[in-house]
Amino acid sequence: MPLSLDEVRKVARLARLKLSDAELSRFEGQLGRVLEHMADLAALDTAAVPPTAHALGLSNVMRADEPVESGVQEALLANGPEREGPYLKVPKVIE
Amino acid sequence: MSWETVVGLEVHCQLGTRTKLFCPCSTASFGKPANVNICPVCTGQPGVLPVLNRAAVELAFQAGLAFRCRIEPRSVFARKNYFYPDLPKGYQISQYELPFAQGGTLAIAGKEVRLHRIHMEEDAGKLLHAIGSEELPYSLVDFNRAGVPLIEIVSEADMRSPEEAFDYLTNLKAVLQYAGISRCDMEKGELRCDANVSVRRPGEPFGTKVEVKNLNSFRAVRDAIAYEVVRQSRAREAGEAIRQETRQWDAAAERTEPMRSKEEAHDYRYFPEPDLVPLVAEEAWVARLKAALPELPAARRARFVAELGLSDYDSGVVTAERALADYFEEALAAAAPEAGAKQVANWVQSDFLARVKAEKTSPDRAPVRPAMLGEIAKLVASGSISGKAGKDVFAACWETGKKPSDIVAELGLAQVSDEAAVAAWVDEAVKENPQAAADFRGGKPAAAGSLVGAVMRRSRGKANPALVNKLIKEKLAS
Numbered sequence: 223m224p225l226s227l228d229e230v231r232k233v234a235r236l237a238r239l240k241l242s243d244a245e246l247s248r249f250e251g252q253l254g255r256v257l258e259h260m261a262d263l264a265a266l267d268t269a270a271v272p273p274t275a276h277a278l279g280l281s282n283v284m285r286a287d288e289p290v291e292s293g294v295q296e297a298l299l300a301n302g303p304e305r306e307g308p309y310l311k312v313p314k315v316i317e
Numbered sequence: 318m319s320w321e322t323v324v325g326l327e328v329h330c331q332l333g334t335r336t337k338l339f340c341p342c343s344t345a346s347f348g349k350p351a352n353v354n355i356c357p358v359c360t361g362q363p364g365v366l367p368v369l370n371r372a373a374v375e376l377a378f379q380a381g382l383a384f385r386c387r388i389e390p391r392s393v394f395a396r397k398n399y400f401y402p403d404l405p406k407g408y409q410i411s412q413y414e415l416p417f418a419q420g421g422t423l424a425i426a427g428k429e430v431r432l433h434r435i436h437m438e439e440d441a442g443k444l445l446h447a448i449g450s451e452e453l454p455y456s457l458v459d460f461n462r463a464g465v466p467l468i469e470i471v472s473e474a475d476m477r478s479p480e481e482a483f484d485y486l487t488n489l490k491a492v493l494q495y496a497g498i499s500r501c502d503m504e505k506g507e508l509r510c511d512a513n514v515s516v517r518r519p520g521e522p523f524g525t526k527v528e529v530k531n532l533n534s535f536r537a538v539r540d541a542i543a544y545e546v547v548r549q550s551r552a553r554e555a556g557e558a559i560r561q562e563t564r565q566w567d568a569a570a571e572r573t574e575p576m577r578s579k580e581e582a583h584d585y586r587y588f589p590e591p592d593l594v595p596l597v598a599e600e601a602w603v604a605r606l607k608a609a610l611p612e613l614p615a616a617r618r619a620r621f622v623a624e625l626g627l628s629d630y631d632s633g634v635v636t637a638e639r640a641l642a643d644y645f646e647e648a649l650a651a652a653a654p655e656a657g658a659k660q661v662a663n664w665v666q667s668d669f670l671a672r673v674k675a676e677k678t679s680p681d682r683a684p685v686r687p688a689m690l691g692e693i694a695k696l697v698a699s700g701s702i703s704g705k706a707g708k709d710v711f712a713a714c715w716e717t718g719k720k721p722s723d724i725v726a727e728l729g730l731a732q733v734s735d736e737a738a739v740a741a742w743v744d745e746a747v748k749e750n751p752q753a754a755a756d757f758r759g760g761k762p763a764a765a766g767s768l769v770g771a772v773m774r775r776s777r778g779k780a781n782p783a784l785v786n787k788l789i790k791e792k793l794a795s
Contacts, residue, residue, distance in 0.1 A: 236584060238400055275393040275415075275589035281597040287334050287372035290341035292356030299352060301362070302458075308351040309457035312402045315444060 224257040225250055320516040320550035323523055324482050324542055325433075325474035328489060329467050330499045331440070331507040332376040338439045338466035339367030339410065339593075346461035347505045359439075359464035361406035366592050373466035374417075375606055376498050377437050378598065380468055381418030382607045383496045384432055388598045392417040394437075394590040402458050403442040411438035413587040417596065423472075423492070424615065425484040431473040440465040462506070468498075474513065474523060479542040486510060486535045487637075491614045495639045503534060510538050514545040516553060524549070524559060529573055531565040541566040544573055617642055625649070625658035634666050641665070644680040644687045651691025656698035664694050668711045685714045692721045700781060706730040734781040736788070739772070742780060743788045746771035757793050765789055 230250045234241045241249065292298075304311040337344060340358035358365045381388050395413035416436035422429045442463040444456050470489065476482045490508060493499045501508040510532050515524040527545060532538045544566075549559050564573040612620070614636055621632040621642075635645040649661045669690060673683055693714070697707040702725055713724045725731055733739060746768050747754045756764035765786070772785045 236398075236586065276591070276594050278594055280594040281391075282599075283369065283594050284371040284374065285341070285368045287336050287370055288341060289336050289343040292342065294357065295352055295355055298355055298357065298360050298362070301360075306455075306457060308353070309445065309459060310352070310402075312456050312458055314454060315402055315446070315456045 224261065225254045319519075320546070320553065321519045322476075322478055322542070322546045323474050323515045323517060323526075324476040324479075325513040325526075326472045326476070326482060326485060326538075327511045327513070328470045328472075328486070329440075329509040330380075330470065330493055330501065331505075332373050332380075332466040332468060333497065333499050334370055334372045334376065334466055336370055336372075337464035338370050338373050338437070339464055342464065344465050349461065351457070351459035352461060354461045355463070359405070360460055367410065367590075369593060369596070370466060373437065374596065377417060377435070377466075377468050378603060378606050379496055379610055380470070380493065380498045381421065381435050382603070382610060383492050383498070383613055384418075384421035384423055384435070384470070386418035386421030386432060386435060388603050389415060389417055389419060390598055391415065392436075392596045392598070394593045394596075395587045396590050397438075397585045397587055399585060401441070402456060403444050403463070405442065405460060405463055409439060409441065410590055410593070411587075412436035417598065423485060423488055425476075425481060425488055428475070428481075430475045430481075430485050433471040433473050435468050435470050438467050438469060439463070440467050474515075474526075479539040479546070482512065482542055483535055483539040486538060488614070491637060491639070495613050495617070496610055510535075512538055512542055512545075514542050514549070515559070516546055516549045524553075525561050527559065527561070527573075528563045529566055530563060530576065531567075533568065537566055537568055540568075540571065541573055544571065548573070614639075614642075621658070627658055627662055631659070631662045631666065634670075635662055638680070640680040641670075644669075644683075644690075647687030648691040648694070651688040652694040652698070653691075656691070656694035660698055661691065661694050664690055664711075668708060672711075672715055683715075684718050685711065689714050689721055696721060696725065700732060700734055700783075701725070702730050702732050703778065703782060705778060706732065729779075731779065732781050733776060733779045734784055736784065739776070739780050739784050740788050740792075742772045742775045743768075743785065743792055745775060747789075747792060754793060757789075765793075 227246060227250055230241075230246050230253060233253075234246070234249075299305055299308075299310060302310040331344075334344060336342060337354075337359055340356050342354040342356050342359055344354070346354050358367055378388055392412055393415040394410050396408040397411045397413070398408045400407055413436075416434045418435040419433070421432035421435070423432065424430075440462045442458055442460040444458060445453070446456055447453055472485065476485060490501045493501050493508075499507055503509070512529045512532060513526045514529060515526040517524040527549070529541045529545060532541055545564075552559060563576045565576045566573050618629075618632045618636040621627045621636060622629055627635070636642045645661065645665050648665065649658055652661050669680075669683070669685065672685075673680060690711070693707050693710050696702045696710070697704055702710065706725070709728065710721050710724050710730065713719070713728065714721055717724070750768055750771055753764045753767045757768070768789050769782070769785055772780050772789070773782075
């Protein structure tokens, strides 16, 4: 297996996913096959190919620095689980 | 053998744009209610796309140019993944493997500090854990700052004392303000600093570094570094290993303490941001930005020495802040040709700066405007009022905001340079102080002092002192 069960657990924890034992072993297999495919690709000689960060042939897509009020602040706040006045309210974060 | 201090600094600086880095929400949120400057992009709603702010990129490039960095021909944005309630998307858009600027230097007293890199990133939101002194049983989230454009300036570990770190920050801020890149108002969170501190025996490789956060002023940076150096060198003396950790500075208690680490905090799983295309720094664009850079502190300091004849020390004081240097130049324009650069620099450094500091204000907000200070310098230099009266006029200007010439008239401060009037006072002073007059004639030049004092009392300080001295000597020589 290219991926250990512990690594699957760690990835799940980082993504805040609570997985059952059955799910853990299912993803161990599925993610392992993804990594095997990556290993196949890694066998290619890409020494002469510049790394690419993006599939589009575009660069420098930019906008002017002009403020626009969204007008949907209320709707955005309504999407949160809880509010207090103009704030979103969340469980206590301990520093 | 003593321990050597090793410091590297990471400075976050808000770029002076009107809108956020990836959406058109306003950045003007200081003093505004929470969550007024938010939109679907900066709150991470599904399906939205970020669009890069051209002005932010241009200010960032200018920062790189001002610090003589290499502007990378191509840079790429990356996602830094972690969960925290101040981060609505679950990732921060930053730059990782390919930042826009690398290398560069910043001069401080006696050395050049090398920069490692500068990258662009968006700010997170703000969390509120207490209202006033009232600790809340929950946390409140304000996304007004989420998405505000920042640059992070990372130095090499080139500083060797808390004072060098303080100097570095002072000069860094001056460059950013001169170049119009940022206002750098620390109270508004526009400039923030983390310090990496370690100790070693001179000549040895670097020791384990500790990152210190929660540094809200340059003084806090200096004090926190000084504290860490003592803490770490004591631990090493006792044979303990230094733990690589993040600590926070408690300014009230004047000590650092370990921060409860964000779990797996350093596993950010960076990857290229698929929603943003690469940023290409075309040569002509960069050249245009470089040409548009205003005069920087070092150049202005050198110009004031070469063209205005200021001493290097005076020039350093008046160019320390762009607002002060601008003030000085405007005041000089109003004072010339009667008062020269040296005299105006003296006014700026003495009365003006003392008052600015005492009132905790800034040169651009001071009630005595540059043209007014220039006029005062001119009145003194031309002999219209005495130096002492000049100080009184300055104080009255500060209080009332009135024109210096009006205050001179109101207070009757105009200096008396009329020979006949001054000679009459001198006659009376000599008559009243025969002993002093005799001592002076008998070869004690210091005796003239009490005669000058007597003339000044009679004239209520308005007699031109140079003329008083001259007439006393003439009278007693005859």
